[in-house]
Amino acid sequence: MKRLLLVTMLVVLVAGGLLFAGGAKEKEREIAVVPQQLGNVVFLPAEEGMKAAGKDLGVKVLWEAPPKAEAQLQVEVMEGLIERGVAGIAISCNHPDALQGVINRAVAAGIVVTTFDADSPLSDRAFFAGTNNYQAGYISGQEMLRLYKDSNKARIRVALLEGIPGAFDIESRKRGFKDAIAGSNIEVVYEGACDDDVDKSVIIVEDYTRANPNIDAWFMAGGWPYIVQPGAMPEYTKWKQADPVNHKVVTLDVFPSSEAFFDLGLIDSAIDQDFYQMGYLSVKNILNILDGKPVEGLEDIENELDDGSIIMVPSIDTGTKIVLLENYKDYFKD
Amino acid sequence: MVDQREQTVVEKGSNFLKKWGLSVIRSNSFRIFIVMVIMCVAMWLVSPPFRTANNLLSVAKNFSTYAIAGIGVTLVIITGGIDLSIGSIFGLTGVIATMAFVKFNIPAVPAVLIGLIAGGLLGLINGVFIVKFNLPPFIATLGMLSIARSIAYIITKGYPVVGLSKGILFLGQGEILKIPTPIWLMVVIAIIFSIFLNKTITGRRIYALGGNEEATKISGINTDRLKLLVYSVGGVLYAFSGIITASKLGVGQPTAGNGYELDAIAAVVIGGASLTGGAGTIAGTIIGAAIMGILRNALVLLSIRSHWQQFVIGWVILIAVILDQMRVAKK
Structure with missing residues (x-):
């Protein structure tokens, strides 16, 4: 009886798998945004920007965050996204060196990877969006x-x-x-x-x-x-x-x-x-790269590494706003 | 005749006081209390800002939330269990109560009650997993740690709950007789649970359960029901601690309490409870939480970089446990 049940389950699984494979449509393009940590309020505007870009540009966006701000947990999230076969990833790196390997593996797998907020300057990512x-x-x-x-x-x-x-x-x-x-x-x-x-x-x-x-x-x-x-x-x-x-x-x-x-x-x-722009422009320009279009607002900006050496980083500068006692009312009105 | 009678009464009274005094001095809580006093005296001498009433009240206010959560986990640890879901229940219930107050316009008292009930239910679920599905407490509460935190993120979408107003803020920011409300709450809860553990049959049974579960079962006590009670009460106290913290800060955060389980358990261990069960007191837990609060305050007042905080607390935990082992070996 047990054997019969087992064989039936196997047949159903194999048949289902074949049907699914045969009937599968071309996979919808997905772009994932990976902040440093789930629940960190700093990243909430980036999530809003990502969603707005997804809606405006008609692309499926995913917000995939590690539960803690740890590089190893981010590596695991990235590996999951590589397996999932997403088209693009924008990541704010918990540590530039610790994320370099997995970013390069994702790029080698054909995924467009960019960084925002916190860069991994020696990795193969396409560009950095944000303010250093x-x-x-x-x-x-x-x-x-x-x-x-x-x-x-x-x-x-x-x-x-x-x-x-x-x-x-x-x-x-x-x-x-x-x-x-x-x-x-x-x-x-x-x-x-x-x-x-x-x-x-x-x-x-x-x-x-x-x-x-x-x-x-x-x-x-x-x-x-x-x-x-x-x-x-x-x-x-x-x-x-x-x-x-x-x-x-x-x-x-x-x-x-x-x-x-x-x-x-x-x-x-x-x-x-401007975290909103970091989220929005990351998704928009990943899509541009996927569609063979140029990245908007890209410029090479100097970046100092830990050892003091200077490298040029392909960047989208989302700028900073200095909010003062004199202008804060205008800022919050916006 | 009357003089003789009076003398007997006086003798009896002094004998009682002597016995009580000796039992206090011999207790583990007293040793920890001495450690705390030494720390306070040292800080009193080296740091003038430590001496201000304002600072001492602030220290007590800050450690009171750890102490309240610590009382909850003291009950659990006395039974020989452990609860890793403290921080997550703390965060989730803080969010539930503040959402009830802000988003659903429920008055402060029922909103707090909703949070407390949620904490009790989450604790009960921990208990059910342990009792009915025979999961080790470590595993059951580890699961709850993730589940509760996740629910907090789901219901808030990661956003803090803001807009708390007077009613609910009294719990964390109010004062009674110029003493912050959280301190009063800690004292009241400590008294209630000291009486519960030492003067009620259920309290005695909780110690018995941790001392020898099999013997307790054989003596006809329903140990499953005791465990369900202990984990549920623990959940209520973690929730209370979380709601007080949300009120103190004026915001309900889904990330609140991340890692608090270790602080609360550390307070209990420093306070002399045994992780193998059967031993632990409410007074010890309060003193343990106070020691951690004083340490944190001291490191800031002495301008010592926070990097050293965990280092110092780690050593305090180790020394507390080593001293306890030495005491047990001596006995």
């Missing part, structure tokens, strides 16, 4: 210099908030920030890591500010504390509002929830990277 993290950090440093250009203080002490220690994108931002302020009277005196955890980021900022009310400035290498309501940060609010002229805050990332912080004068300058 080092550059974003550098712009943040320039903003800090600008905010203190009229200050006659001999030494400006900055506390720095980072995410997961050693994360490549955040390290690049920190390096850019420190390079920009190098040689000035601005000095980073504290670095606290919140492990990408919003609750921990609030605890670190609150504890450090309470213990060091004379700190001059904060540089947030990511916008974790601005996902919460200002009411969750009474010490920080007290510190900033006590001396808005001398206490300054520069942060990367702008979220809808950042507006409440601007309303209270709790952020001086926020560097916004």
